[in-house]
Amino acid sequence: xxxxLTIAKRDLSAFLLSPLFFAxxxxxxxxxxxxxxxxxxxxxxRSTSPKMIGQELPTYFDAVIVGHISxxxxxxxxxxxxxxxxxxxxxxxxxxxxxxxxxxxxxxxLIMGKFIAGFLxxxxxxxxxxxxxxxxxxxxxxxxxxxxxxxxxxxxxGASYVAIGLFASSLSSSIIxxxxxxxxxxxxxxxxxxxxxxxxxxxLLATMDHISIGENLFAMVKxxxxxxxxxxxxSLMSLFLFMSQKSIDSKRWR
Amino acid sequence: xxQVIGLGKNFAERKAISNLNFMVEKGEVVGFLGPNGAGKxxxxxxxxxxxxxxxxQVLIDGVDVFEAPLHTKKCIGYLPEQxxxxxxxxxxxxxxxxxxxxxxxxxxxxVNVDYALEKVHLKDVKxxxxxxxxxxxxxxxxxxxxxxxxxxxxxxxxxxxxxxxNQVIQFRELIVSLKGEHTILLSTHILSEVQATCDxxxxxxxxxxxxxxxxxxxxTNVQKELRYKIKVKRKQSxxxxxxxxxxxxxxxxxxGAFLEVSFAPTKLNSExxxxxxxxxxxxxxxxxxxxxxxxSLFAELTRxxxxxx
Numbered sequence: 001x002x003x004x005l006t007i008a009k010r011d012l013s014a015f016l017l018s019p020l021f022f023a024x025x026x027x028x029x030x031x032x033x034x035x036x037x038x039x040x041x042x043x044x045x046r047s048t049s050p051k052m053i054g055q056e057l058p059t060y061f062d063a064v065i066v067g068h069i070s071x072x073x074x075x076x077x078x079x080x081x082x083x084x085x086x087x088x089x090x091x092x093x094x095x096x097x098x099x100x101x102x103x104x105x106x107x108x109x110l111i112m113g114k115f116i117a118g119f120l121x122x123x124x125x126x127x128x129x130x131x132x133x134x135x136x137x138x139x140x141x142x143x144x145x146x147x148x149x150x151x152x153x154x155x156x157x158g159a160s161y162v163a164i165g166l167f168a169s170s171l172s173s174s175i176i177x178x179x180x181x182x183x184x185x186x187x188x189x190x191x192x193x194x195x196x197x198x199x200x201x202x203x204l205l206a207t208m209d210h211i212s213i214g215e216n217l218f219a220m221v222k223x224x225x226x227x228x229x230x231x232x233x234x235s236l237m238s239l240f241l242f243m244s245q246k247s248i249d250s251k252r253w254r
Numbered sequence: 255x256x257q258v259i260g261l262g263k264n265f266a267e268r269k270a271i272s273n274l275n276f277m278v279e280k281g282e283v284v285g286f287l288g289p290n291g292a293g294k295x296x297x298x299x300x301x302x303x304x305x306x307x308x309x310x311q312v313l314i315d316g317v318d319v320f321e322a323p324l325h326t327k328k329c330i331g332y333l334p335e336q337x338x339x340x341x342x343x344x345x346x347x348x349x350x351x352x353x354x355x356x357x358x359x360x361x362x363x364x365v366n367v368d369y370a371l372e373k374v375h376l377k378d379v380k381x382x383x384x385x386x387x388x389x390x391x392x393x394x395x396x397x398x399x400x401x402x403x404x405x406x407x408x409x410x411x412x413x414x415x416x417x418x419x420n421q422v423i424q425f426r427e428l429i430v431s432l433k434g435e436h437t438i439l440l441s442t443h444i445l446s447e448v449q450a451t452c453d454x455x456x457x458x459x460x461x462x463x464x465x466x467x468x469x470x471x472x473x474t475n476v477q478k479e480l481r482y483k484i485k486v487k488r489k490q491s492x493x494x495x496x497x498x499x500x501x502x503x504x505x506x507x508x509x510g511a512f513l514e515v516s517f518a519p520t521k522l523n524s525e526x527x528x529x530x531x532x533x534x535x536x537x538x539x540x541x542x543x544x545x546x547x548x549x550s551l552f553a554e555l556t557r558x559x560x561x562x563x
Contacts, residue, residue: 006354014342099338099399102302103355104327 003105007113008120011087015121020086024079028125035071036132039064060140061147065133069150069221072129073214076122076158077190081182083121084165085175087114088248092173107248111241114166122158126151146221153220156233157213161186163240170247189213189236255280255407255437256301260310263296270296271461274310280406281434285448286441288458289556294441295335297458298411301439302332314407328357331405331436335412337396341385345376345395348384349402356403370398374428390421397428401436408436414447426450445552459556479504481544482527484513487537496534500527514544 015021043063046052091097100110133147161182168182169175192212209215213236216229256278263270271293278284288294300307301314303323312319314326340348349367358366371377374394379387384395393413400408410429414422429451432438442448448455449469457465486493494513497506502521507514517527524543531538 002357003355006351010340010343010351014340017342094338094341095334095336096338096340098304098332098334098336099352099355101304102327102330102332103352104324104357105355106324 001109003103004109004113004116007100007105007110008116011114011117012120015083015117021083021121024082025125025128028075028079029128031075032068032071032129032132036064036068039067040136060136061142064136065142065147065150066218066221068129068132069154069217072126072154073157073190073217076125076154076161077186078183079125080118080122080158080161081165081168081179081186084118084162084169084182085179086169087118087166088169088244089173089175089178093175101248107245110248111166111170111245115162115241118162118166119159122162123155126154126158129154150221153217153229156220156230156237157217160213160233160236160240163237163244164189167240167244167247170244186213255282255315256439257313257316258297258301258310259313261297261300261307261312262309263293263300263305264308269461271458274458274461274463276456276463276466278437278439280437282454283429283433283438283440283452285452285455286439286458287443287445287448287455287552288441289443292458292556293461294443294458295411298332298409298439298441302330302409303327304332328403329405330407330409331400331403333393333396333400333408333410333413335415337392337399339384339392339395339399341383343384344381345384345387345398346371346380348395349398352399353402356405358403366402366404369404370402373401373431374398375424390417393417393421393425397425401432406437408432408438409441410438411441412443413440414442414444422447457552457556464556479516480519480524482515482517482524483509483540483542483544484515484531484538485511485540486513486531486534487539489534489536493531493534493536496530500530512540 043060046063047057088097091100130147130151133142133150136142137144137147164185165178165182168185169178171181172178189211190213192208210228210232216232219226219229258274258276261274262272274297286294286297296305299305301312301319303319303326306320314329317326319326340351343351346367349370350363353363353366371380374397376391376394376398379391384392387395397410397413400410413429414425417425426447429438429440440448440452452469454468455465456463484493490508490513494506494508497503497513497515500517500522503515503517505514505516515527528538528541531541
């Protein structure tokens, strides 16, 4: 446990002292600021439009915040691999992995230490994304429960992306490879449900919906804190953390 | 302290090392010699628990490295060829990080870090970023990291590669100062380094041990036979024949412009040999003793292998 925290603390401070994390956070906030303000203005325009008289208006949450979460997810899909790409690949590139693998710690402690560092940074990005809805609460009525559910959903999503990125980073000493491979894996899981758009096979559709990261995220965003979504995210995380651990162990035993 | 029994490692079809057997006693400094690609680093990585062996076992103080890796890794300080330092950390915080990784007790952290800084003379740069330090200083930081847990065993893989001559001398002095406190296995292909620091040598070539001898033994063996290098102005072949027929001369070899003569000091001495050369009228230009026993043994053993291949 002590080694795990030692690893997490080192990686966290290395990130917070380097410009990379702040550059990523900067890009995220620029994109989110632009899209969130645009969505809010669009909502205000539609609400006051004469065409909408007599029609039922969507809530602020459905019209703006759900769209914002979709944008946040899209950005995290690229931003998290940029954080995780260095976690193990750089250790291999600079040979500091020699120190880690000859120290008295297990591959599980190493992987979990890295995961915690990556997750805390991701949680920082997600907290940044939630400043916008929280600020909106000053002038709009928004259900705090829905916000909390969405935040939790994004935390689970972020943790899954971190586990995937960590696995990609464990495969090679190339940081670029880790970055691209993590994005490919994230996109694959995101687009699983899109692949069946033109299918009418009910079983296939239901299966793809169950294993698509997007469907499970929006189940949580819509306030359905379902056990199946939680199990889905925890399983996904565990699978990739397990594979990362095996990947590191295989270096010892190869 | 270190016991290597029947150690072998294959990378796919290629045999990196095979059937290595040796022991390093407590407090001993042993030089692990071999040409590039001989299998030195592979052996050291197996001993440190970085990678497993294909056959055989390694015991550290009687405990198997593969069965109880967490225990044995605590006893070993390892300095790989490229020091495993984080360039974005300051020297002191890096050593704290390594000490925590090596499971040094909390109350001993500061004392151990101080010990390592003191031993490796890094106090002046302890607040500097490792990335801003020179190669020599980084190497020292790597050695300090290997020392910070005060391990019983120190494994150093080519620690002086890339250092300038002054740094090499300082490094050797440092290793000599560590004698007795730690059991040291020092891998190198720089022979003078071994002579300056080690009690015993193990020579490995193409994955096999070709010699294990104490330096004292090596010097005694060498004294049984003296070797001299002679350069003459003319008629080298005549001198070659004369020397071959001289009583007491064991071997005369032509090495480029030089003749290398081996003789038994009981039957002939260097003064007599010099007289023979001068009297031959070949025009003596150079007459010197070859005194490096490790170099001779190393060349002899590793060259013999090359010829066989």
